[in-house]
Amino acid sequence: MIDQWIGFTSDECRDELEQALRQVSPRGHLVFARDAADIRCRLRDEEPGTVGAIVGLSAVGVSDVNLAAALASDHLAREVVLVARFVTGSLRSRATQAGISRVIDIDDVLFDQLALGETDAPSTAGSASEAPAEQPAAKECAAHSARAPIVVFSSGRGGVGKTALCAVSAMVADRWGIRVAVLDLDLACGNLPSCFGVTHWQDLASLVEKGALESEAVHAAGSGVTQNVRIWGPCALPEMAEQVMPHTGRLLELLAEDADLVLVDTSSTCTDAVAQAMQLADRLVLVHDDGPSAITYLARTSALAVRLGVPRARIMRVENGCLTRLVGTPFTPLADLGLETARAFRVPDGGDDVRDLLSAGHAEELRNLGGEFVRGVTKLLACVLSELGRLPDVPEARRAADLPKPRKGLQLFSRKREVA
Numbered sequence: 001m002i003d004q005w006i007g008f009t010s011d012e013c014r015d016e017l018e019q020a021l022r023q024v025s026p027r028g029h030l031v032f033a034r035d036a037a038d039i040r041c042r043l044r045d046e047e048p049g050t051v052g053a054i055v056g057l058s059a060v061g062v063s064d065v066n067l068a069a070a071l072a073s074d075h076l077a078r079e080v081v082l083v084a085r086f087v088t089g090s091l092r093s094r095a096t097q098a099g100i101s102r103v104i105d106i107d108d109v110l111f112d113q114l115a116l117g118e119t120d121a122p123s124t125a126g127s128a129s130e131a132p133a134e135q136p137a138a139k140e141c142a143a144h145s146a147r148a149p150i151v152v153f154s155s156g157r158g159g160v161g162k163t164a165l166c167a168v169s170a171m172v173a174d175r176w177g178i179r180v181a182v183l184d185l186d187l188a189c190g191n192l193p194s195c196f197g198v199t200h201w202q203d204l205a206s207l208v209e210k211g212a213l214e215s216e217a218v219h220a221a222g223s224g225v226t227q228n229v230r231i232w233g234p235c236a237l238p239e240m241a242e243q244v245m246p247h248t249g250r251l252l253e254l255l256a257e258d259a260d261l262v263l264v265d266t267s268s269t270c271t272d273a274v275a276q277a278m279q280l281a282d283r284l285v286l287v288h289d290d291g292p293s294a295i296t297y298l299a300r301t302s303a304l305a306v307r308l309g310v311p312r313a314r315i316m317r318v319e320n321g322c323l324t325r326l327v328g329t330p331f332t333p334l335a336d337l338g339l340e341t342a343r344a345f346r347v348p349d350g351g352d353d354v355r356d357l358l359s360a361g362h363a364e365e366l367r368n369l370g371g372e373f374v375r376g377v378t379k380l381l382a383c384v385l386s387e388l389g390r391l392p393d394v395p396e397a398r399r400a401a402d403l404p405k406p407r408k409g410l411q412l413f414s415r416k417r418e419v420a
Helices: 011-024 036-045 064-074 088-098 105-119 137-141 162-175 204-210 217-223 236-259 272-280 294-307 334-338 352-359 364-367 370-387 393-401
Strands: 004-008 029-032 051-054 077-086 102-105 150-154 178-185 229-232 261-265 283-288 314-324 341-350
Touching: 004 011, 011 029, 011 051, 011 077, 011 102, 011 105, 036 064, 051 064, 051 105, 064 077, 064 088, 064 294, 088 102, 102 105, 150 162, 150 272, 162 178, 162 229, 162 261, 162 283, 162 314, 162 352, 162 364, 162 370, 178 236, 204 217, 204 236, 204 334, 217 236, 229 283, 236 261, 236 272, 283 294, 283 370, 341 370, 364 370, 370 393
Parallel strands: 004 029, 004 051, 051 077, 077 102, 150 261, 150 283, 178 229, 178 261, 283 314, 314 341
Antiparallel strands: none
């Protein structure tokens, strides 16, 4: 039995995590890490296989199941335990495939303790693997897997076109009938709203000043772009950005509850807000150009993402603005040494038309005109959504993803791939 454990959870849930640990190691000593990156660093400082890791019930940052999967893939902890609420059979299956040792439903633990306290029955605490495989339907509906996927566009420098990719992706998704929440996380100086012709928007800082973020208030703060697309951010005053940053995780969670897809544009600097978005991303799209320093900043940004706890399987890289003749040709820059499992894409340069139309606020017109750049973005978005099991049954989307016409009753994608 393991005596030493390192855990990570929200500050208010530490007592619950300790109660869950008693199910596994009644006499285990638990110390808490500050964040996802800290727990991985602490495990590296220990002799492999001598300590256990227990994570769960965190409110912000990298999702619990993905952090546990990353710890399991590091092979440093002797046992990795995931603590969650509304545990489903699907979650247990995904956890097993990711190498997670056990999954504990904290609600079952608390219920058992309450029952024992009322009846003075002897302790029968056991392994989480003895818990029922499936929970009631109400718990299924509340599972985190039901939220919209979050796709974050990031880079290590400015001017590589991640804002253009984000804006056109939103317009393509709009044509496919997808409800899109777009967030500009360059909170101080972002210009994403101008790509859609939005000149006035509600200041995110005003939401924070009112206290805790609430779903209705956040939804009302979005600016309508089309029937399916709404945009949030940036701050009206650059100096207010630091007040909004701590609330990024909560904001993204609320947007993901009320949309089919969340697209996030980020600043070239990795602020606290950008780091939180990276950790929550279902796909982190690292954008670069073909300049002489591209490999350097791509490698540094990808290494940062991994240190933040982002699994490599969730990272994609896009060379934006390449020559049309290079589209579809393989390429492997040195940065791949740290991105072995990241998929690579090339999006062709759209020329002055792309820059002129976006700067004039005509992202929708740019989408309608088509062209090499729009076709490249369409294929990128289709591949992302198909990997996440969220590709709409729209002919254009299926063609872009190079998929055959679906057969009745045949499931083409499985959400089990999300925890890799």
